[in-house]
Amino acid sequence: MTASSSSLSRRRFHALGASALAWPVLASAQEGAAAYPSRPVTLMVPYQAGGGTDALARLIALKLADSLKRPFVVENKGGAGGIIGTSAVAKAKPDGYTLIVGLATSLLANQYLYAKLPYDPNKDLAMVYRLAQGLQVLAVKPSLPVKNGTELLAYIKANKGKLSYGSYGQGSTPHLWGAYLSHLTDGDMAHVAYKGEAPMIQDFLGGQIDMAWVSLATGKQHMEAGKLKPIGVNAPMKAQGLPNVPTLKDAGLTDPVFQLFGWLALAAPAKTPKDIQEKLAAAIREAMKDPEVQRKIVDMGFIPVLDSGPDKFAAEYVAERPKWAELVKVSGAKLD
Template sequence: MKTSTRISGPLPALALCAAIALPAGGALAQSGYPSKPVRIVVQYQAGGSTDTIARMLGEGLSKRLGQPVVVENKAGAAGIIGTDYVAKSAPDGYTLLLTVPGPISFNLALYKKLPYDPRTDLRMVSDIVTPRMVMVVNPAVPAKNFKELVEAVRKEPGKYAMGSWGPGVQPHQLQVFMDKTYGTSTLHAAYKGESPMAVDLLSGVIPMTLGSAATMRPYIAAGRLRALAVAGPTRAKSLPDVPTFAEQGYKDQIYTITGSISLMAPAKTPDDIIERLGREVVAVIKQPGVRKRIEELGLEPVGNTPAEATAAYKAFLPVALQLAKDTGVTLD
């Protein structure tokens, strides 16, 4: 026999409120996000282009999220320290990572053991900007294009050194590729950053590098460096007069690959938070003033969805890993 209990007064309304407050798959539990400041961790010291982008992004997100967005610099160990910190942070949307490609791609091939795995410990929110790489030489080098550089390097084995900001990074990859492919004999000059490398390039201590357009463009404009080619499928907006490697007949993947500076979060961050952050990032990057500031830095704005950023990372990763492995370099 069925029995029923009739409750009178305000209790049904209270019960209804309690039911509404219960989380449904985690989504409603996060409906108040964000309720406190959000941190964006940058893996490098303040003042660089990644740090500048982080602060620009943080400013825009703060207005849209209604909470302060603070940039925190955790530099060291080729980006490993900052990346590991975020990977092990609470997956609640309050600690994010703005990362260049190396710590989430090349490092997997270069280091025998990493304290994190970007493929399983982090997830994409959005690609923010695309840095463009440009092959530059000191004006003392006679080459006016990349073919002439290859010929000049081949004629004088051991004379030419390729500057880079560390073992296994893109300039080092190119140096190894040139020697293997064109029969050249070059040296690798590793620095602790792009800035000290640029100083020696300008003074003629090293003759060439594949550097970021953001760093090299002012020196190119002043005639202190000569640009020979840009990497990527198209010309760089910041260097429209410089042809791509492909335009000059060099179409291997090392000449066409481009990686992005991306915003990531701990892997278990709820989908609703990731989607919210993704929407807000897209809105910030679409702002004309923000796009103009990005382009003035020699970078190219992206601002895509989490799904698009994830797909781009999955496509980029195997190519990046193979290029890093081809250098033969491993680090402890």
């Protein structure tokens, strides 16, 4: 055998050896995806227990456990506007056993709100399924002489510097929308930030603030009693619980920013195998067909998303990024 043919044989041997070694790895990955999940899965909620995100996560965890025959355990890791829990998932092993149910703020808007984040949601997270649209109602105190969005815009313009709006925290979606409304009308409205929705509602009912975005779950009873006046629903459709209240668009607030809705979603570490993401999405999609699941989500004050998945949700996420960036920029909100 010549030196050149010997060298060629060695190259072929090494190539075949490398290929042979790759087969078990590939087969193992495929078997792992097919058998997923083979042990309990952690579903992280980056907020304290008891809120709407936590309630939705627990409902989804039960349905995934039923469908995939393994426990899905909800773990609450609150703090820093959702950053602590979200960061833990972004840095977790991408094997499908650590997932997160988060909000549009924690999964998207925080990158524009905070000067520095310990993770990059665009690189460190994979969007698996948009679970539900957030549903909030723009309401005003009953004494404000407006009946719809068009009249509200005119009233804010005519009363520059005299009005206030509340929110349940600096950088929350009600803060961002209120700041944009003030910017749009050149209204110079004062922002009053509360530590949660409950104290905000208390002051709102007492007439201490003029307007606010409130959740359906918290605000519905007060609107029905005439203690708050609803202007429109910040959602793509009317709320089942408030059938006589129009969407903000139909109420006259037609600016595209007011068609930007909050949402809740399931995400995973970025390199989680795509077939595992698809398996999770398929199980959620099947669960969303159940009228009882839909009813429970509506009762929480959300709108269930019946058809989502990794590719569809990722495309929507990319399309929404510049809109959230603009909203945060206009609001002037910046957090350390």
